[in-house]
Amino acid sequence: MDKNKLIEVKDLNKTFIIGGRFFGSKLVAVNKANLVMQQGKPEIFTLAGESGSGKTTLARMILGIIEPTSGHIYYKGKDVTRLRGKKEREWFKKEVQPIFQNPFEAFNPLKRVETYLFETALNFGIAKNKNEASDIVDEALKSVGLSLSEVYQRYPHELSGGQVQRTCIARALITRPSLLIADEPVSMVDASLRMSILNFFHKLKTDYGVSIIYITHDLATAYYVSDRIAIMYRGYIVELGPIEKVLTNPLHPYTQLLLDSIPKPDPDRRWNKRIKLADIEVKEYMALGCKFANRCKYATERCFKEEPYDVEIDGRKVKCFLYSDKEVSTTL
Amino acid sequence: MEERRTILRTKNLKAYYSFKAFGIDRNIKALDDVTFDIYEKEIFGIAGESGCGKSTLMKVLYGLIKSPLRHIGGDAIYKINGNERSIFSFDKETLRKLRWSFMSYIPQGSMNILNPTVRIKKQFLNIIKAHKDVVNVDEAEDIAVEHIKSLGLPLEVLRSYPHQLSGGMRQRVTIALATVLKPRIIFGDEPTTALDVVVQRGVIQLLKDIQKELNNTVIMVTHDMAVHAELTDRIGIMYAGKMVEIASTREIFKEPLHPYTQYLINSLPKIGDKSEKVSVPGAPPSLANPPSGCRFHPRCPYAKQICKEQEPTFEELKPGHFVACFIATKRGVENG
Amino acid sequence: MSEKRRENPIKAFFVILKDMIKYNKGFAFGFIFLVIALGLTLMSIFSPYNPKSWNVVPKDLPPSFKHPLGTNSVGQDVFWLLTFAIGNSFLLGCVTAIIASIVGTIVGLIAGYKGGIADRILMSLNDTFIVLPSLPILIFLAFSLRENLNMVTMGMILSIFSWPWGGRQIRAMVLSLREREFTYTADSSGMGTFSIVFKEHFPFIIPWIMANFINTILWSIGMEVTLAVFGLSSLETPTIGTMIYWSTQYQALFRGIWWWVLTPVILAILLFVSLFFVSSGITEFLDPRTRLQRIKARG
Numbered sequence: 001m002d003k004n005k006l007i008e009v010k011d012l013n014k015t016f017i018i019g020g021r022f023f024g025s026k027l028v029a030v031n032k033a034n035l036v037m038q039q040g041k042p043e044i045f046t047l048a049g050e051s052g053s054g055k056t057t058l059a060r061m062i063l064g065i066i067e068p069t070s071g072h073i074y075y076k077g078k079d080v081t082r083l084r085g086k087k088e089r090e091w092f093k094k095e096v097q098p099i100f101q102n103p104f105e106a107f108n109p110l111k112r113v114e115t116y117l118f119e120t121a122l123n124f125g126i127a128k129n130k131n132e133a134s135d136i137v138d139e140a141l142k143s144v145g146l147s148l149s150e151v152y153q154r155y156p157h158e159l160s161g162g163q164v165q166r167t168c169i170a171r172a173l174i175t176r177p178s179l180l181i182a183d184e185p186v187s188m189v190d191a192s193l194r195m196s197i198l199n200f201f202h203k204l205k206t207d208y209g210v211s212i213i214y215i216t217h218d219l220a221t222a223y224y225v226s227d228r229i230a231i232m233y234r235g236y237i238v239e240l241g242p243i244e245k246v247l248t249n250p251l252h253p254y255t256q257l258l259l260d261s262i263p264k265p266d267p268d269r270r271w272n273k274r275i276k277l278a279d280i281e282v283k284e285y286m287a288l289g290c291k292f293a294n295r296c297k298y299a300t301e302r303c304f305k306e307e308p309y310d311v312e313i314d315g316r317k318v319k320c321f322l323y324s325d326k327e328v329s330t331t332l
Numbered sequence: 333m334e335e336r337r338t339i340l341r342t343k344n345l346k347a348y349y350s351f352k353a354f355g356i357d358r359n360i361k362a363l364d365d366v367t368f369d370i371y372e373k374e375i376f377g378i379a380g381e382s383g384c385g386k387s388t389l390m391k392v393l394y395g396l397i398k399s400p401l402r403h404i405g406g407d408a409i410y411k412i413n414g415n416e417r418s419i420f421s422f423d424k425e426t427l428r429k430l431r432w433s434f435m436s437y438i439p440q441g442s443m444n445i446l447n448p449t450v451r452i453k454k455q456f457l458n459i460i461k462a463h464k465d466v467v468n469v470d471e472a473e474d475i476a477v478e479h480i481k482s483l484g485l486p487l488e489v490l491r492s493y494p495h496q497l498s499g500g501m502r503q504r505v506t507i508a509l510a511t512v513l514k515p516r517i518i519f520g521d522e523p524t525t526a527l528d529v530v531v532q533r534g535v536i537q538l539l540k541d542i543q544k545e546l547n548n549t550v551i552m553v554t555h556d557m558a559v560h561a562e563l564t565d566r567i568g569i570m571y572a573g574k575m576v577e578i579a580s581t582r583e584i585f586k587e588p589l590h591p592y593t594q595y596l597i598n599s600l601p602k603i604g605d606k607s608e609k610v611s612v613p614g615a616p617p618s619l620a621n622p623p624s625g626c627r628f629h630p631r632c633p634y635a636k637q638i639c640k641e642q643e644p645t646f647e648e649l650k651p652g653h654f655v656a657c658f659i660a661t662k663r664g665v666e667n668g
Numbered sequence: 669m670s671e672k673r674r675e676n677p678i679k680a681f682f683v684i685l686k687d688m689i690k691y692n693k694g695f696a697f698g699f700i701f702l703v704i705a706l707g708l709t710l711m712s713i714f715s716p717y718n719p720k721s722w723n724v725v726p727k728d729l730p731p732s733f734k735h736p737l738g739t740n741s742v743g744q745d746v747f748w749l750l751t752f753a754i755g756n757s758f759l760l761g762c763v764t765a766i767i768a769s770i771v772g773t774i775v776g777l778i779a780g781y782k783g784g785i786a787d788r789i790l791m792s793l794n795d796t797f798i799v800l801p802s803l804p805i806l807i808f809l810a811f812s813l814r815e816n817l818n819m820v821t822m823g824m825i826l827s828i829f830s831w832p833w834g835g836r837q838i839r840a841m842v843l844s845l846r847e848r849e850f851t852y853t854a855d856s857s858g859m860g861t862f863s864i865v866f867k868e869h870f871p872f873i874i875p876w877i878m879a880n881f882i883n884t885i886l887w888s889i890g891m892e893v894t895l896a897v898f899g900l901s902s903l904e905t906p907t908i909g910t911m912i913y914w915s916t917q918y919q920a921l922f923r924g925i926w927w928w929v930l931t932p933v934i935l936a937i938l939l940f941v942s943l944f945f946v947s948s949g950i951t952e953f954l955d956p957r958t959r960l961q962r963i964k965a966r967g
Contacts, residue, residue, distance in 0.1 A: 050528035051499075065852060090858065098856055105849040110871045116857050123858025160615035161382070171857065190381035191555060192592075195599045196611035217529065220558075224601040224609065247603050261533040263558035265600040267581045270562055275533055 005074065006039040006211055007062070007179060012071035014057050029057040031235040032071070034310075037179075037213075039076065042205045044212045046222040046243065049232035050258075058232070059181050059215050063098050064089075075179075094124050097172035101184035103164035107156045113167050114152055117141070120174045140170040144200060162193030169200065173210075180204070183215045198225045219262055223247050231255050234291035241316020251318045253296045290320070298322055337411075339517060339549050340370040340393070344406035347392050351400055360619045362388040364573040365406070367646060368654070372516075375543055375550040377564030377581070379557060379596075381616060385573040386553045390521050393551070394437050395419050395427045410434075410517075433463045435517040436510035438503075440525050445506050446494040452505055453490040456512060463513055479512045482545070483538060500531030504538055511542050518542075520552045524559055536563050557600055561585060566652075569593050572617050572627040575646060579653040589649060589660040591632050626657065634659045688949055695949030698942035705754050705939065712751035717744065719752040719906045731927055738927040741918040746931055752906040753932065756819050757939075760892055760907065761885030763823025764830060768884050769877055771827070772834030779835070780842025781865065791839070794832040802829040806891065810900035817902040826888045834880040838873060845869045875954030882947035886940055893936060908932045908939070 014030040031054075037045055047055040060066040062073055064080065073080050075092065083089050100106040107113050117137040118130070127133035138148040144166040156164050165185060172180055182201070186194045198221055204210045216222050222229055223243055230240040231252065239252040250256045261275065290296070293303040302321055310317040311324050344367055349360040363385045370376050378386045388401065397403055408419045412434060422430065431437070439445060447455060456476035457469065466472045480487060489497060489505055497505060503523065510518060520539065524532040540563060543550050552564055560567050560581060567584045569577040569592065577590040588594045595612040614631035617623050623630050629639040638658050646656040655661065689696040717724045723743035731738045737746035779790040809825050810817065845851060845868075854864045889908065895901050896909025903910050911932035915921070920928040952958055 050530065063852075065855075093856055093858060098852060100849045100852065102849065106853045108850040108854075108868055108871075111868075116853055119854070119859055120857040162611075163615060168853070171853070190616065191557065191596060191599065192381055192612035193615070194611065195601070195609040198601075199608070199610075219529075220601040220603055223603045224606065257530060259603070261530045262603070263529075263533070263536070263556070263562040265558040265561045265585065265597070265602065267561045267585050271533070271537075274537060275530070 004039050006037045006076065008074040009033055009035045010072045012061060012073065013069045014061060014066065015069045028235050030054040033058055033237055035230060035240065037211055042209045042211045043228060044201060044205055044214055044226040046226040046229040047213060047215045047232060048217065048219055048222055048229055050217055053232040054235040055215050055232050056183055059183055059213060063096060063181055064092065094175040095177055096179045096181060097175060097177040099168050099172055099180060099182040099185045102188045103161055103168055104156050106168050107164065109156055112153050113156055117171045117174060120171055124175050126174060136174060140174045143173060144170045161189045165189050165197060178211060180210055180212045182212060186221060201225055219247060219259065236291060236319055238319045239316060245314065245316055251323060252320050253298055254292045336371040338369045339372045339411050342408045343367050345392065345408055346404035346406050347388055348402055348404050349400045350402055358620050361573050361622060362619055363392065366575045368568055368575055368578055370549060370551060372549055373547050374565045375552060375563055377560040377567040378553045378570060379555065379560055379567055380570035381555060383616060383619065384570040386570050387521060390519055390553050393419065394435065394519055395422065432459055432515065433513045434515055435519065436515040438507055438510050438518065438520045438523040440522040445509065446502065448494050452492055456509060459509065459512060476512065480508055483508050500527055500534065503527060503535055507538055514546050515548065517549045517551065520550065522554050525554060539563065557596065572622055573619055574627055574656065577655045583653055589655040590657045591634055591659065592628050688953060692949050694945035698945030701938055701942040702946060708751045709755035709758060712755055715748040715751060717748050719749055720904050728925055737931050740928045741925065746927060749906050749911065750931055753908050753911050756905055756907045757889050757892065760819045760823050761888045763820055764826040764888035765881045765884040767824060767827035768831040769834060769881050772831040773838055773877055775835040776838025777842060780839040794835050797829065797832040806895060807898065807900055810895050819905065822892065822902065826891055830884050830887060837876055841873055841876060845872055875951050878954065879947050879951040882943050886943045908936050
């Protein structure tokens with residue numbers, strides 16, 4: 001495997017069985033996902049999509065919390081879906097750290113927050129004793145704009161959402177990871193504090209060289225902070241490319257709909273068109289062909305029968321038949 | 333401009349949560365001295381962060397005060413058929429009658445309103461029968477069918493149980509249920525928050541349509557400023573249990589006066605704008621022990637001595653633009 | 669960094685106990701009664717009479733200064749008999765509860781954390797015991813073991829039917845705790861399964877174990893009374909159940925020897941009520957939600 005790749009996700013699938021073991025139905029949560037992040041070129045990569053798009057499942061597979069049904073994840077050239085032994089697992093946990101959505105859920109509400117920071121420092125052998133650990137913990141907290149004395153002996157609810165979330169990030173940074181996986185890290189944080197966390201992600205990338213996979217449904221914050229984006233829909237990555245291109249000139253009809261549906265924080269630019277909502281949503285999982293075909297205004301007969309494949313166009317990958325024909329793509 | 337008639341006035345409204353647990357007493361001043369008017373036929377937005385008191389305000393206005401929430405002082409006066417009545421003067425029965433018919437409530441999770449074991453149709457009929465003198469079931473059913481049709485929802489939903497519907501459809505059915513009796517005021521407590529963006533857009537569209545058709549008042553609580561920009565006519569910004577600024581939506585977004593509002597608006601990320609945004613420094617205060625003077629002063633970059641000592645009054649600085657801030661009022665004077 | 673907020677655990681325990689007695693009337697009542705009951709049990713050491721021998725005092729004497737609760741028709745002092753009965757009933761309850769809690773907790777933990785095959789085998793075993801009709805089987809067992817019955821064997825038999833309830837509850841709790849985000853945080857903090865179970869999840873599970881423990885004591889004492897009424901307990905051992913059995917055997921109620929019947933009946937009622945209050949007091953105190961509220965209220 002290529003050592004220059006920080007992480008490579010290859011044909012990753014996850015199928016859940018809903019209902020009974022024998023009579024349940026299958027739900028393909030992630031379908032042949034592929035993505036690559038380069039080593040030595042830190043970036044913030046956004047996985048965006050609505051609920052049920054599979055973005056969290058994909059992120060949790062990368063973290064190793066959920067086992068993939070098939071496919072591979074290579075981290076620094078090593079297949080991490082087949083990690084063996086305590087040592088390898090510990091190495092991977094040190095390298096890839098998570099940040100969760102709800103800061104108040106990410107810490108046990110009955111425990112004081114700093115315990116997790118000390119645990120991290122001691123368990124991974126970063127500090128040899130408690131004194132050394134408290135220096136390391138303090139340093140990590142200072143890097144996120146807090147200090148040990150501010151959070152020491154405090155329960156999660158005694159701190160604000162922003163503070164707890166920054167403590168979560170500080171904990172993740174103690175192991176000096178190369179990759180952070182942040183699942184909706186700011187959606188539960190108040191608007192007045194949200195930007196400080198996103199700004200900190202930017203600083204992590206530029207100053208510390210940490211790559212971040214940022215999972216969100218909020219395209220405006222994705223645009224603000226990230227370099228590349230993958231839009232997911234019903235388990236498929238439908239469009240993947242540089243953020244500027246995907247969000248200002250979307251190609252996939254779903255990306256277009258999504259962008260069009262975001263309320264803009266500007267009362268002078270309200271929607272003037274009307275949209276029609278799908279009445280039934282679950283059926284799309286079962287649909288053959290393109291999952292978006294039902295709602296797509298460009299859909300042809302082919303879209304309902306065949307599964308679309310990735311088309312490389314304008315520096316990005318788009319899973320749509322609209323662009324599979326070179327001639328069509330040039331006219332667009 | 334047509335004359336604006338108020339439908340709801342609040343005056344120095346105060347409501348605290350009091351906790352008594354194992355000998356410890358605490359008062360959370362969730363709503364402190366809130367005064368504002370809401371007009372007929374407008375969509376009024378209430379914005380603020382979690383714990384700013386916006387949901388408490390909604391509970392008080394909808395008459396949902398129960399322990400540990402307590403009404404401490406002030407009043408909220410509705411104009412019902414030309415008569416002014418305080419929400420605190422109603423008994424249980426009157427409140428029950430007013431709900432659904434005069435005012436209705438759309439919560440964030442629709443499952444709070446929809447009964448999971450009863451078909452949607454039956455739920456419509458129950459509400460119609462409880463509030464209207466209908467002769468028979470057919471008549472009530474006609475009202476329900478007519479309403480569902482007019483909102484552009486598929487008629488099949490009437491035959492379904494709530495769990496058979498998708499989240500977005502459920503929320504639209506809740507809205508339909510809340511508006512079937514053509515209430516004069518609709519309260520929405522984060523009605524679009526848990527929804528996906530495409531569905532959220534549909535729900536906002538539906539709320540707009542209904543307001544236009546019924547020509548009534550919508551009071552919309554959400555923390556999402558973009559939703560406010562899309563939907564509301566006027567916005568009230570709350571901070572730490574206080575109303576700090578009220579103005580037309582356009583003015584809030586274009587010329588915010590309160591430093592907190594300015595931060596809130598300027599930190600909104602926009603697609604196509606990569607300029608650096610900054611957060612409000614510091615953290616929201618504890619409502620059990622709020623800061624002295626202006627509650628925003630510990631986080632305010634412009635704070636002066638007076639801000640620490642005195643509480644700013646809620647003043648009308650420009651026509652229809654109210655703000656509670658010493659700096660803003662002074663600055664307003666200086667600029668002419 | 670000093671450990672400024674770590675209190676002496678023994679001192680903390682008494683502070684909590686004081687708080688609970690002060691603010692929870694039910695708990696205060698239950699606790700005080702249980703202390704009295706325990707005191708009575710200890711007094712049995714000083715009993716002037718052997719509880720198993722008959723005709724040591726005059727028969728059928730009403731309560732008096734010499735015999736505070738009177739004497740019964742077989743010539744025993746009811747008060748001193750009572751001190752033994754409480755102790756034996758407690759012993760029975762504790763044996764049942766200890767065995768049931770240990771087995772239930774272990775089964776629940778293994779089923780919850782291991783999952784897969786282990787979970788399915790353990791839970792089908794668990795369910796089998798839940799659906800078995802306990803009373804007829806207990807009657808049968810007690811009948812066939814009559815000669816060898818004592819409080820310990822009886823407790824062991826009763827525990828067969830009481831462990832599955834706790835087991836299921838604990839498994840359900842583990843399953844939901846495993847999916848909580850803080851479990852993932854603990855995992856990424858390099859904590860092993862063992863320390864996640866004990867440091868992260870036990871604070872949530874312990875209140876259940878304790879409540880379940882007390883409820884099992886309650887259930888087992890009640891069950892013994894039921895069996896004893898049928899004459900299927902260790903009849904020469906004084907317990908609440910056997911006291912009721914003998915008094916009905918001698919038709920004490922019809923013969924007006926009310927002190928013989930009422931003593932065990934009132935004791936049983938008081939014991940049940942106290943155990944219930946104590947158990948709900950402890951659950952309320954340890955319940956993570958009220959615990960959180962309390963931590964929050966302290967500010």
